[in-house]
Structure formats: C-alpha cells, structure tokens
Amino acid sequence: MSILSTLSIAAQALKAQQLAIQTTGHNLANSATPGYSRQRVDLVSAAPTFEGGVFVGQGVDVEAITRVVDRFAEAELLSQNGDVGYSEAQSQALNSLQEVFPVTGGINGALSEFFSALSDLANNPAGTTERIAVTAKANALGDSIALTRQNLTSLQQNIDQDIQNSLARLNVVLPQIADLNQKIALGEATGASANDFRDKRQVLLQEVVQLTGATTREDESGQSIVTVGGLLLVGGDRYASFQTDNLNPAGFHEVTYVAPDGSAFDATGLISKGKIGAALQARDGQVQDVVDGLDQFAKALVDTVNAQHALGFDLNGDAGGDFFAPVAAAAGAAANVKVADAVAADPRLIAAAASADALPGDNRNALALVGLRSASVAALGGQTLENGFLALIGTVGSQVDSAQARFEFQQDLLSQTQARRESASGVNVDEEMIHLIQFQRAFEASSLLVRTSDAMYQSLLDMVK
C-alpha cells in the first residue's frame, strides 16, 4: 500500500476512461454506418493485492473491446436477405412484364378492330376502302403483336443486363470477403477481436446472399465459407469468380463459374435463389413463357386466317392466296405478323367471296373470316383467338399480384429482423452521450486522484523539510 500504487491506479483509470471515451467516440462516429455494430469497452476491476491482512483493490483493467451482436439475428438477417433479393427481383421483373400489356387497347383492341374491319368488308365486299381498311387493321394488329414481342425481348435483355451486373458485382465482392477473412483470422489468432473487419464482412456477406441466396458459415478460425448450389464462392482466402461474356443460344448471358483453382463451367442451372436466381427464372422462365405463348398465338392467328382465306375467291375470281405472310414455325412468329406482300399491294386480292361465279357481291367468305372471332382454334387448345390471348396474360396479372405480396411480406420480415439486430448492435446517440458524460466524470475523478496523490507526496516531503 503506497501513494505510488494510488497514482498507478489513477494512471490506469485515466487510460481506461480515455479508451472508453475513444470507443464512445468511435460508436458515435459510426452511428450511421451501415452494418456497424456498437462496441463496448469491457472494464473489470484489477486483481486485488493482499496487504496487511486485507485485499486491496488495484483499480480498473480493460479486459477487451467487444462488438455487441445478436448472433441469431445476424444469421437470420443473412438468409432473409436472400429471400428478399429473390422476391424483389421477381416482383420487379413481373411488374415490368405486366406493363408490357396495357389494360386497354393493345393486342386485344387491335384484334377487335381487325375483325370489325372484316365485318365492314362483309357489308361491302367490293369496296376498295373497306379492303384497304382490312389490310391496314391487319398490319396494325401485326405491329401491335410485334411491338409487344419486342418489349418482351427488351425486358429479357434488361434482366440479362441485371444478371451481368450482379455477376460483375460478385467478382468485386468475393475477393474482398476473402481478404477480410484473412485479416480476421490473423487478427483474432493473437486473441484480439477484429470487430470492424467483421462488421464490414457481414455487410459484404449480406450482399452476396442477397444476390445469390448463398449459405454461409464460419470455421473455427473465424473465416467465412460461402457456398451456393454446391459451388464454393469463398472459402478462407480462396474465392471464385464469374465470367460474364459467354452467351447461350438464345443470346443471353450464361453464368460461367470459375472455381478458385481456375476450372470453369456453366452454372446457370445451379443458381436458383437470390436476385440472380429470380432474374434467371424471369428471363428464361416467366418472360420466356409469355414470349413462347405470344409466338404460338401469332402463328395460330396467321394459320387460321390464311386457311379460311384460301377457301375464298378474290375480286379477280382467283382462289384466295395467303392473307398474312405465312410463318413457318411458332418460334419468332410474333415478330412477323404482317399482310402478305401481294395482298398489301393489291387489296383486290382479299378473298371475300365464297365462289368465283358470284362476284362482286358475294360476302360469304368475309363472313366466314369474321366468324373466326368466335371459332375455336385447335392450336390454342380449342380456345378462341381472343381467349387464347387473354389466357396468356391472365396468369401474368395474378403472378404479379402474388409476387408483390410475397415481396412485401419478406420485406416486413427483414425489417423486423433488422430492428432486432439494430436493437442489439445499433448505436443510440443518447446512450453514448450518457456514457460519454459518465466516462468524462470518471476521467475527471481520476485526474483528481492524481492531484490528491501529488498533494499527499507534497505533504510527505514537507514533513521531511
């Protein structure tokens, strides 16, 4: 027991409080940093010494600076990020998909107008105006279908671009995680905690999970292992990457996985979750289905109209040729619905008559063409043309509806988990201010202790004089 030891207590206390104030400052400074977990200086009383039959306290010790985290919330947040990434991308893609089909007009309106024009032709089968109107409305219908298909294709291209960007982002993020893994392992091997590296890695991991729906775990040295669909993305300091310049036969980007050892292969089918998974599904699934359906509808339209048209006779008394330019296969048909060149050039070639001997007043084939409106079409599963088209877009609406609901639900879940994480790890400025005052007072008191000890020394020295 000596004045010196009191001084030493004061010195240690000053140091501890200063560290606490610094940590509080660090917390305050990062109160708005995404992914930051507040840190706490763990103060403990120093081991007492046994002097003169009593244990005498030896002041304060700094045991560690720890990061306050709710590990469970943290893990949940990771997996929910994958779900949100998936449902958000899906909801966005489907939303764009539904905007391709306006709720009024569009293909349906054009189809209606085409049949109306045919009906007008039936009213006046010899009329030049009516004939021109039929070709014009038919071309308008074709344009409308082609435009819709083009919009669908460019939607696919946009999604494809998203996929490419996401992969590029992964190529940036994955090495960073590997790098942080290394730093954390090195730092923590010495017994210290690599708080800020962990926070930073957590943010990056969230991003990877959001993009790919990957699963993560931590090995005993604190390094993250990230895998998706059996592919290793990051393991310790090793990391994979993605090539973004390989195209599949449809002209869209393949997801080419390059393993840490440099071997590469197409992993498009292996990523089914996260933002990329949803985008792949939308590009190759939902949107592609609509494109295929539209092609099928277009081919059915062309074939049905042409078949009936061929049964009739034109104004010259010749058997009807192709009304629409024929399309060979369903694939790509929607882009090529237009009036056959010969008919476009000479509307007299529209076969409105059912007999070459009943010109020009015979309107029976025109009426038969009008009748196609309510005829069932085998190529559309026995539905009428109109209903075939409605069936095509009918599912889009309900898909969007449920995708939106799912996205909102996932987001609510995520918000709740974020709140839980924030509740543990977030920085409350008021709290930190109170800590600051607390530590400041302790610091002041410790300074006073120095002065008091000093005074005590002085007194002792004065005694000797």
Add this chain to the structure above:
Amino acid sequence: MRVTQQTISTQVLDGLQRAYQQLARAQEIVTTGRRINHLADDPLGTARAFNLRAFEDAVSQYKRNIDNANPVLAESDAVLGDAVSGLTRAKELALSVANDTNSQTERQAAAEEIHAILQQLLAEANTQVDNRFIFGGFLNGAAPFVQGASGIDYVGDNGEVKVQTSATHTLTTNLIGSQVFQGAGVSGGQGVFDALADLEAVLRGTAPANALGLKVNLDSNLAAGAGFAEADAVGTEAAPAALSAEADFSTVVTVFDDHGQAHDLHVLFAKTGAATFNYRVFAESNDIAGATPGDWYQVGTQGTLAFNPDGSFNAGGSTVSDITLAGLANGASDIAIAGADIAFSGSTHKDQPSAVIAQTQTNTGGLQTQLGRLDAALNQVSSFRTVVGARQNSAQVSSDALTVLKDRATGQRSQIEDADVIAAYSDFARFQSAFQAALQSAAQVIQPTLLDFLT
C-alpha cells in the same frame, strides 16, 4: 427493446415510403378515373373487362352492320312500293279500256303509258345502293335486268347477301330480282315484266296466239257414229240444234279478244270409231259480223282425234286444225289459235260417259287474262314487300336490343374498371393526410437528442 436513432429513422423511412406508395396509387386512380391500371390491380376483373370490351366492340359492329343494311332494305321497300303503284296503275288503265267504246287510239295511249311503267319498273329493278345493284344477288356489280331478244332477262344470281346481327344470327338484306320480278321459284309465280309487256302487246293488238287444252274421256259404251253430216268449212253456218244432234258431246271455251271481250267457242265431238272422234269448233253468230242470227258459225275446219287404247292421245292419227275468229262484230282484231297451240289429251273413266272433262285456256291475248296476271304480279310484289317490311322490323328490333346489350356491358365494365369517384377522392384525401401526419411525426421524432438539452 433497445431503440436507436437508426431504428427510428428506418421505421420513419419505411412508413413514409408506404404512405407515399398508397398516395401514389390513390392519385393514379383519381387521375385516370380507373380502378384497374395494371393487370395485377385485379387480375380477374381485368380478364372480365377484356371480355366485356370485346363483346362491346362486337355489338357495335353488329349495329354498324344493321345500319349498313338499312339503306338496302329501305330502297328495296321503296322500289317494291313503286312496283305496286305501277302495277295498280296498269290495272286501272287496262280496266278503263276494256270495253268496246274505247277507240284504238285510246288503247294505244294506254299501251304507251304501260310501256312507260314497264320501263320505270325495269329501271327501278336495276336500282343501286352504294354502287351495288340490290336485286342482283351476289352478281351485283352489273345491272341484273337486261333487255333480251324475247323479253327481259335476269343476269344476276340467287345469292343472299347476309349481314351479321349477333354472334349467331344473320339478316338477309337483299331480295333476289328473279324471284320478285319474274316469279322464278315462287309458287304460282308471275313475271311482272312479262305481264306488263303482254298487256302492252294486247293493247297494241300484237298479242300472241291463244292456246287451248282439252281433256276427253273415252267411254267404250258409247256407240261410234258416222260423224258430222253438215258441210265442213270455215264460215259454214248451221243451226245449233242440228249440230248438237250430230255431236255426241260438246263443251264451251271462252276466249278473249284484244278489247278484252269474251267470246264463246263451242267445241263439238262426234265419235267415229272405238277411240276416234271428229270435232268442229263454232262461234256464236252474234260475235261474227254478218253471220245469220241464231246460227253457229264454224271457225276452223273439222279435226280428227285418235286415242290409244289406254286413253293416251295418238298424235300421229290425229289432225288438229287452226281456229280463227275473223271479222269480229265488235271490230277487235282476229283471234287466232294455231293448231299447235291446241292440245288434246285422253282419259278412260269407264263409268262416265264420253265428255270433255277438263279444259285450260291460256288467253294471253285477252285483257281479262292480263288483268288476272296483273293481280298475281301485284300479290307477288306485295308479298315480297311484306318480307322486306319484316326484315326492316327485325333490323330495328335487333338494333334496339343491341343498344340495350351494349349499354349493359358498358355498365358492367364500368363497374369493374372505373373508380368510384367519391371513394377515390376520399381515399386520396385520407392517404394524403396520413402521409402528412407521417411527415410531421417524423420531423418531431427525429429532431431531439440529448444533445439538445446538454448545453
């Protein structure tokens, strides 16, 4: 639960975002006036609205089809109306000159007017609506009625032009010219143009010959005689009693002259063999100028008839001579019936005595006959006019029904698609105030920290 500034600001941002989304959606509804702006707003409603709109389009088209048919129907009605008046006028004219007191000049004048009526009807039968000849069937690009070598020919076809008046029903808009004006395919059909042309010819005195058809029953019980004893030559006169005594049976046939006056012809038959007859034709003396009153005046040389055992006519064994009523007392043109226009047929009714059992007269030369044909033509045209009237009526009824259908569909679609304006505005106001409230509370919650109170 620990709450941090971050928690609050996240919550505030989430809340504001949500309130703003609601506000934007409400605003979209208010500005577009539509409840459904995207497929997902109401997937089921969108599909129903699509269907209803397609239905409305179709109904509008059906109405347009009917509107298009109406002028054709109206014009057909007008033409048939004119045809009825024309035929009625022709009938009046024929009646007015049907007695002897009218001079040939008056009859010529009537003929001229009937000619004009015929020409007018012909022109109207070639009426066009919208460049289409409405009585030509499908071949409506050229006039369906043209003047041919022997009357007016129909060069159209039987095409029925139909328009769609509902998904399942069509309305025929045109009448087939050959049916209306020529009676083709119509039971008891009458040629309107032919009747008028023949009437004109009768009035002008250029009528074609009459024709007769007589059916004779062969009675095997009747004994064959020697035939007629009186002299056989045109112009020979004899007392009716003497002739009747020589004949086994007789009949009276009425023919008309071009004044429309009736003349009785007595056809007397005398059996000369098992199935052979002689016959003679006489006019009454008061019909023939200069004949001895009371006598019958022979108007054709004696003819002979032979029948096969089964009763059928044996043309080879028969001689049928011409009948000519010349020098008519009323000054009308001669009535000539060529032998070729007289047809005999036989029949064997064992239990009935030999007699003429049926007779037909086609007295196209007679005004009375022409009047009968005019009546038939009038009936025919009128009945087609009724058809047109019925179609017009049906068009009107369909059109009215379509209007109701369309209004109903529009109403239904509006209920599905259109925003309830009052609800939309009140929603908008509600979301707006919610948004403002969120903003204000955010402003108040975020501001104060301990820092505000430390200094």
